[in-house]
Amino acid sequence: MTAATGPSDAGTIVARLGEHRRRERITFRLKSLGMWVLLIGAMIGFLWATGNIDTEFIATWGPYILGGAGITILLSVVSIILATILAIFGAMGRLSRNPYINGVASLYVSLVRGTPLIVQIFFIYFGLPQVGIVLPSIPAGIIALSFNYGAYMTEIFRAGIQAVPGGQREAAQSLGMQERHVMSRIVLPQAFRIVIPAIGNDFVAMIKDSALVSTIAVQELLWRASQVGTQNFRSLEALLIAAGVYWVLTIVFSYFQERLEKRMARGDR
């Protein structure tokens, strides 16, 4: 700001600049959105032009495949809740000064992160019955997903706990708070605020990973799509429906996740 311009002038310039930027942002978004519409239109047009899309099949079987979305969401919601609980304990274990507890927690994380999710799913569904633990497919799928995500989220929670400034803990201790209260009342609530966006992120990822439990006959989106698709020789249409549903689900939940993230960031200002 130069000395020649008065404060009111400066105000208008800033306001106009802001208005200009806002417009630019909007046109940018519109153009980008236009590109989406164009590309999606082109893809649909291409598929249509091949003349191989059976709309009757989509009309007949679409509702059945769509019904799998409910099971996909149910699996993801229950699993993310269980994974969060596992992750809280995992993170406290990873940060524990007790070497035994630390060993248990770090083994859990290493074991789970070092093996493929599909192997874990097969292990729980097909492997465990050999030692007498027989789980039906939906509980087996939920356990596998929460066990797996719990390990990844353990690291997120650990980072979240460590991100709470040390002064908070010291202040609580100097007030004479017991160690476990320092954790549950001071550190964890603040850590939670830091990790909630990351949990949202993992939830979106889990919606997609839940497709893997179709291999143990959980009748979710992908299972339904592949059964129906092969049975009617219409895999393309069936998989397109499933892919579309996953896509919409992730867009919807990503939107909420982004809003949550913004809300949570407000406290940091």
Added chain:
Amino acid sequence: MNKWRRFVVVPIATLVLAACQGGAAEISNLVCVGEATTYLDWLNGDFEPDEQGEIAEAAEAGDLLETVRERGTLLISTDANYEPQSFLEPDGSFVGFDIDVGTEIAERLGVEAEFMHVDWDAITAGSWSGRWDISVGSMTITTPRKEILSFSQPYYFAPAYLAASERSGVDALDDLEFELPDGGEATTLATDANCVEAIEAGRTEFDLVITSGTVIDGAIEADSPIVKIGEPIFTENLAVALDKSGEPHGALLYEIDRIIGEMHEDGTLTELSEEWFGEDLTQDPSGS
């Protein structure tokens, strides 16, 4: 215009003719079969068909039969994708010959039928861990399977056939350059219905499929581009199976065997077979 057509049609016709005559040379020796099927065993030279043998009456106490009666439901496994034996309807229910037979067995036991749709290889592998009670999934009785599973008497007899893709031009066994099964190499998909589907979808890794004649007929009826070849390779005794590693099931097996005998005698099975296969496959071709 006419002149042009002659130029185009003649070379194409020659090409097609050449393809038919010399076609055999280009047929891959890959034969697609379902995983864990007798067709695979046959190709590998270890198909050992067997009979169920004598089924003795057993006490109901402590038997799977008691568990089933207390539960009020009979858990039945079938292959999820094996038309016309068991396949999906748009409302999510399963229908087919095996489904109807299973429902009838449960009804005559005085319980409800509940179906589970499991991968075929998980059913034939045994160790069901009590996830389901019986398999009504058109399973062939074989010696190796009898080591881990118990069988009822057969509820129908299906011929196994070789089928070829229309694309291959093969419509007789003579068209093959190699002898089956020795010269054929197996390639497997989850279930033999998938083999037909792969050809239908336009995949070209293999042109030959061995599966139940019922599946081939069903596929041809649905305009699949395949042809049925030659005489049946063998005929399978298809029976209800129970898991030997599970709860003792002597009494349940005896009951189911008795019910199947009853269904043979009163014509229920014949009726269902004609409904789903268009022919009566419930008579033992060996005449015993």
